[in-house]
Amino acid sequence: xxxxxxxxxxxxxxxxxxxxxxxxxxxxxxxxxxxxxxxxxxxxxxxxxxxxxxxxxxxxxxxxxxxxxxxxxxxxxxxxxxxxxxxxxxxxxxxxxxxxxxxxxxxxxxxxxxxxxxxxxxx
Numbered sequence: 001x002x003x004x005x006x007x008x009x010x011x012x013x014x015x016x017x018x019x020x021x022x023x024x025x026x027x028x029x030x031x032x033x034x035x036x037x038x039x040x041x042x043x044x045x046x047x048x049x050x051x052x053x054x055x056x057x058x059x060x061x062x063x064x065x066x067x068x069x070x071x072x073x074x075x076x077x078x079x080x081x082x083x084x085x086x087x088x089x090x091x092x093x094x095x096x097x098x099x100x101x102x103x104x105x106x107x108x109x110x111x112x113x114x115x116x117x118x119x120x121x122x123x
Contacts, residue, residue: 023112025068029090030054030107037085041102042077050107055120062116069110070121077102 032050036043045053077086090106109121 025110025112027111028063028109029073030109031088031090032104032106034085042086044104051121054107058118058120062118063109063111064116065111065114066117067109067111067119067121071108071110073106073108075104075106077104 030050032044032047033053034042035045073090075088075090075092077088086102088104088106090108107121
């Protein structure tokens with residue numbers, strides 16, 4: 001699992017067109033741990049193990065605010081060279097389709113900054 005520190009702000013729209021509040025928001029990428037990269041395709045841990053690791057992480061490092069939404073993001077991985085651990089960059093949104101055949105699904109948590117709410121995911 002790789003949890004990245006929050007770095008971005010999002011604009012969330014209010015209920016009317018005249019009211020557009022700026023809310024300091026961010027996101028965290030949850031990347032499953034690669035457990036075997038020796039074969040033709042890399043093998044990643046399942047969603048249950050990934051979310052268990054996230055819960056353990058949140059127990060010691062609560063999210064700095066309230067969860068807005070959680071989404072699953074498909075990432076195309078570069079051609080895998082057997083024996084080499086694949087590199088995953090969850091912030092890349094443009095891919096050339098050359099040699100990109102393996103898709104890894106990551107979890108992205110969007111949250112609004114504030115007092116930690118000690119929320120859990122995956123239950």
